Amino acid sequence: NGTHGAHIEVGAQRIRLRLLNGSTARTYCLGLTEDRTFELIATDGGRLAAPLQLDRILLSPGERAEILVSLNEGDTVRLRSFAHDLGVATSRNRDAGAEDEFDVLELQASSTLRAAPALPPTLPTATTPKESSAAQTREFLLGDNTINGESMDMSRIDAVVAPNTVEIWEVENTHSQPHNFHIHDVQFRILDIDGTPSPPDLAGPKDTVYTPPGVRFRLIMEFGENRAPEIPYMFHCHLLWHEDEGMMGQFSISEGTPPPLPAHHQH
Known part of the structure; x- marks a missing residue:
């Protein structure tokens, strides 16, 4: 949200982040520093059928995602927007900001963390129409x-x-x-x-x-x-x-x- 030096102090082994691209035109390719993975559990309107391990997720304006990030005691991890390819000419990719890289949020884990329950293998979700x-x-x-x-x-x-x-x-x-x-x-x-x-x-x-x-x-x-x-x-x-x-x-x-x-x- 444009906050300078945005950070969250995390007190548990796992945190759920609800991500919303509220930008007017920029698309973000979000991931964690050190190429850590995370679990995607939901998109715009509801849950996936099962947690999905990823290291990047693309969000264009208006798209949402819910991800789970696992942390170790004393960790400092950043959510970062990485350069990506929008499938357009290089000049349009650059004009859309897709070549930019910048930090979005820093996660600061406490020296002691509450235990997190195991991830369920499946998630309840609405059925797809035939x-x-x-x-x-x-x-x-x-x-x-x-x-x-x-x-x-x-x-x-x-x-x-x-x-x-x-x-x-x-x-x-x-x-x-x-x-x-x-x-x-x-x-x-x-x-x-x-x-x-x-x-x-x-x-x-x-x-x-x-x-x-x-x-x-x-x-x-x-x-x-x-x-x-x-x-x-x-x-x-x-x-x-x-x-x-x-x-x-x-x-x-x-x-x-x-x-x-x-x-x-x-x-």
Whole structure:
């Protein structure tokens, strides 16, 4: 949060960190100094099926993660953002800050630490909707600060979703810039990335995903009821200057034609 010399005094053998990328545009590749590993246990909207040992995790704006860090008595360990490749040209990678390296947080372990329980081999988590249950598939192309060639228009509904249905959304960044995709109201699961099953660190419930250029993501999600169908939800790039330039759309959860938008929403 911009705190100078941010640190935490740790009194146990293991600490859980809830990580949120609240930056407007920067993507972080977070890891621990000395290449220590940590356990990822949850992503944006819930737990993984089992703890996953990692040494790096990529978080684009809006993404969250919960990790477990194990410490020894008297340890000093830093959470650090490392240089990474966003799948774009070198100049765009540099402009996005992906070549930067800097410390984010220092963990200072006490001289005596409380014992930590053993990690469970599995974690309770919500089930993934079956692909065969999807009512329809939609396509979302992320272009030059547009989605499907359209800039945000508060008077336009871009998609109408039936209540209590499952849908598949196919998302592809057709641009040369870094983008990500965030959906309000639901948590999705990544079915596959360019036809390949999602890696374990992206297998949990999510509402935001980084989308490098030229890569197609197939997302599956289940929509519930909407008690106020006249009020739409949004989907957008979470790099805020892209969103502000118009890289956003609206969907309504409604039976048939949604009711008219409120006048204050349109203007």
